[in-house]
Amino acid sequence: MSRICQLTGKKSYVGAQVSHSEHRTKKRFQPNLQTKKIYIQEVQKWVVVKLATSALRTIDKKGAYAFLKEQLAKGFNPDVWIIDPATNDTHEKSRGYRRIEVKDVNGKIQHKITYALDIPARRKVKLSTLFA
Numbered sequence: 001m002s003r004i005c006q007l008t009g010k011k012s013y014v015g016a017q018v019s020h021s022e023h024r025t026k027k028r029f030q031p032n033l034q035t036k037k038i039y040i041q042e043v044q045k046w047v048v049v050k051l052a053t054s055a056l057r058t059i060d061k062k063g064a065y066a067f068l069k070e071q072l073a074k075g076f077n078p079d080v081w082i083i084d085p086a087t088n089d090t091h092e093k094s095r096g097y098r099r100i101e102v103k104d105v106n107g108k109i110q111h112k113i114t115y116a117l118d119i120p121a122r123r124k125v126k127l128s129t130l131f132a
Contacts, residue, residue, distance in 0.1 A: 003030055005052040006078040007071055040064045043130050048081035072128060080127050 004011040010031045017027040032053045039046050042065040051059075059067050071077075102110050 003033055004050075005031060005033060005055055006049045006080055007051045007068070007076075008055045009076055009078075010052045010054070038064050040068070040130065045082055045130065047130070068127060069131065072131065077127050080125070082125050082130070 002011070012028050012030045015027055015029055016024040018024055033050055034053060034056065035048065035050045036056065037046055037048050038059065047064075055067075062070070104110055
């Protein structure tokens with residue numbers, strides 16, 4: 001995934017790094033991106049987004065629902081990860097595998113890890129579907 005904030009659209013830009021002798025070299029300035037899981041109270045859903053810390057501060061100030069509606073009004077409609085509430089959000093299920101207890105011939109219980117593709121822990125949808 002590229003280094004772009006999913007909610008504000010902030011991305012890296014090119015500038016000049018100036019040394020003490022004022023020698024200029026090109027440099028890329030990257031946004032401070034963090035992957036966060038945000039709970040939106042109004043629609044009772046968890047959303048996983050990769051966002052800039054400035055957007056995180058704005059969410060703290062205005063609230064997640066108001067900020068997302070404001071971004072949609074501006075015409076910015078990114079793909080976000082919505083965690084499916086039907087599945088329990090355990091660490092194993094969110095990664096797509098589950099642990100199964102298996103008894104061997106002696107009756108001893110062993111754990112076996114199976115990778116199941118049928119566990120839809122997360123799905124990618126458009127942001128506007130939250131407000132429909």
